[in-house]
Amino acid sequence: xxxxxxTVSPKDRVLIFDTTLRDGEQCPGxxxxxxxxxxxxxxxxxMGVDIIEAGFPIASDGDFExxxxxxxxxxxxxxxxxxxxxxxDIDRAGEAVKAAVKPRIHTFLSTSPVHMKYKxxxxxxxxxxxxxxSVARARNWxxxxxxxxxDGTRTEIDFLCRCVETAIKAGATTINIPDTVGxxxxxxxxxxxxxxxxxxxxxxxAIFSVHCHNDLGLAVANxxxxxxxxxxxxxxxxxxxxxxxxxxxxxxxxxxxxxxSDVLPFETGIDATLLNRASKLVATATSFPVQYNKAIxxxxxxAHESGIHQDGMLKHxxxxxxxxxxxxxxxxxxxxxGKHSGRAAFRSKLKEMGYDLxxxxxxxxxxxxxxxxxxxxxxxxxxxxxxVDENIASAHxxxxxxxxxxxxxxxxxxxxxxxxxxxxxxxxxxxxGNGPVDAVFNAIKAIVPHEAMLELYQVHxxxxxTDAQAEVSVRLSQDGSSVTGRGADPDTLVSSAKAxxxxxxxxxxxxxxxxxxxxxx
Ligand code: KIV
Ligand code: ZN
Numbered sequence: 001x002x003x004x005x006x007t008v009s010p011k012d013r014v015l016i017f018d019t020t021l022r023d024g025e026q027c028p029g030x031x032x033x034x035x036x037x038x039x040x041x042x043x044x045x046x047m048g049v050d051i052i053e054a055g056f057p058i059a060s061d062g063d064f065e066x067x068x069x070x071x072x073x074x075x076x077x078x079x080x081x082x083x084x085x086x087x088x089d090i091d092r093a094g095e096a097v098k099a100a101v102k103p104r105i106h107t108f109l110s111t112s113p114v115h116m117k118y119k120x121x122x123x124x125x126x127x128x129x130x131x132x133x134s135v136a137r138a139r140n141w142x143x144x145x146x147x148x149x150x151d152g153t154r155t156e157i158d159f160l161c162r163c164v165e166t167a168i169k170a171g172a173t174t175i176n177i178p179d180t181v182g183x184x185x186x187x188x189x190x191x192x193x194x195x196x197x198x199x200x201x202x203x204x205x206a207i208f209s210v211h212c213h214n215d216l217g218l219a220v221a222n223x224x225x226x227x228x229x230x231x232x233x234x235x236x237x238x239x240x241x242x243x244x245x246x247x248x249x250x251x252x253x254x255x256x257x258x259x260x261s262d263v264l265p266f267e268t269g270i271d272a273t274l275l276n277r278a279s280k281l282v283a284t285a286t287s288f289p290v291q292y293n294k295a296i297x298x299x300x301x302x303a304h305e306s307g308i309h310q311d312g313m314l315k316h317x318x319x320x321x322x323x324x325x326x327x328x329x330x331x332x333x334x335x336x337x338g339k340h341s342g343r344a345a346f347r348s349k350l351k352e353m354g355y356d357l358x359x360x361x362x363x364x365x366x367x368x369x370x371x372x373x374x375x376x377x378x379x380x381x382x383x384x385x386x387x388v389d390e391n392i393a394s395a396h397x398x399x400x401x402x403x404x405x406x407x408x409x410x411x412x413x414x415x416x417x418x419x420x421x422x423x424x425x426x427x428x429x430x431x432x433g434n435g436p437v438d439a440v441f442n443a444i445k446a447i448v449p450h451e452a453m454l455e456l457y458q459v460h461x462x463x464x465x466t467d468a469q470a471e472v473s474v475r476l477s478q479d480g481s482s483v484t485g486r487g488a489d490p491d492t493l494v495s496s497a498k499a500x501x502x503x504x505x506x507x508x509x510x511x512x513x514x515x516x517x518x519x520x521x
Pocket of ligand 2: 023213
């Protein structure tokens with residue numbers, strides 16, 4: 001086994017372990033389709049992520065298929081599959097990652113008193129035995145085995161050290177001590193790594209890993225403290241998505257390390273200029289909008305509104321910017337697009353924004369851009385982004401919006417006439433509702449009957465002005481799984497229909513069957 005040197009040199013390389021496709025996808029409403037997972041995995045690989053945790057293969061056949069497919073196509077990064085300590089879990093994970101160029105099994109077991117007593121209902125000695133057997137079984141499949149002490153930060157230190165020693169003895173090459181419930185603080189987490197590394201006799205035989213949740217808003221701070229304590233692998237997600245309040249955000253960690261290299265003597269292999277696009281890709285795939293003031297990738301992260309700040313920026317950008325927008329892939333040049341812009345300008349705008357579309361996709365996007373530009377004076381970057389992302393998302397849709405007319409106003413009842421293309425057949429239906437949005441959704445239901453429940457309906461403007469694009473998010477749930485869809489259009493009712501259909505298509509992609517009752521035209 002490799003002897004991993006963990007002493008701090010002037011700039012220690014830290015490994016980025018991205019778990020957007022596993023811990024990220026695990027959060028309610030962030031489910032991705034098979035194709036979306038592959039697209040995200042390809043992007044993470046291109047961006048320089050060292051380890052991609054592609055999913056939890058035992059969780060479902062869909063997860064297994066996705067992990068196997070990612071394992072087969074990713075050429076550079078290590079591909080990890082998650083497994084609990086049981087034999088079936090480990091074998092399923094081993095089966096899923098075996099085709100990878102660099103496969104890893106990530107197996108975990110709870111070690112805190114509260115988890116052992118109530119969740120596992122096992123004595124500490126039984127847990128220790130399981131650590132040894134699970135890691136050994138994983139080593140029968142692959143050489144690269146990560147072991148995680150779930151709820152590590154609430155585990156008694158002596159027991160944690162015994163577990164870590166046992167895992168390394170059984171063959172674990174990476175040891176992760178997660179702050180599963182987002183409970184720790186930077187000082188405590190730093191000290192925890194120092195103590196474990198000092199006290200465990202074989203600790204130099206493994207790489208230590210941090211995995212922080214954001215329940216107290218400390219995930220990134222704790223992650224950086226863990227590095228100071230000697231960890232050299234960081235587990236994180238794009239946009240910080242993940243269970244409850246999420247995981248530590250990859251883009252924040254990477255840019256903190258780069259921007260404060262004076263006090264954080266580390267480096268990653270991430271191409272930071274791709275961070276903005278990664279954020280957009282994951283936001284679109286999960287339909288989880290990025291909060292406007294989100295560090296690094298929020299739309300306001302490089303926007304200066306107040307007169308004093310604008311004045312300072314005009315004199316020297318370093319007055320109010322600690323990193324350049326270009327360094328994270330945000331382009332400053334603002335080519336204003338409108339109805340007179342031609343195909344070439346549109347193509348170059350897309351290129352500048354980091355999109356590389358095939359000819360057919362480009363043509364579709366251009367047609368939609370022209371239709372939008374006819375209705376809207378200025379077409380902003382955000383409008384184009386919404387339009388292209390929607391275009392990409394709809395490529396595999398089985399139900400597509402053809403047209404919508406709504407009668408609304410004070411005299412009611414509100415009535416919607418909807419035309420949908422259902423797997424190639426155009427179907428028209430009319431429906432009434434308690435308000436125009438309700439009428440629109442009822443019309444969809446009349447054409448495609450389904451049992452999904454509407455859990456969330458949200459509207460916000462993509463840009464400013466009364467002609468702004470309205471962006472609608474819709475969350476639907478059916479049979480215990482929930483999906484979110486986003487749609488943008490200057491007409492709020494059209495965005496509502498689009499968002500609902502995106503969500504419905506996701507449900508269908510997850511195995512729901514389509515029943516179209518209306519007669520084809
Ligand atoms: O938060 C956690 O403890 C996890 C483990 C499975 C590593 O996600
Ligand atoms: Zn986690």
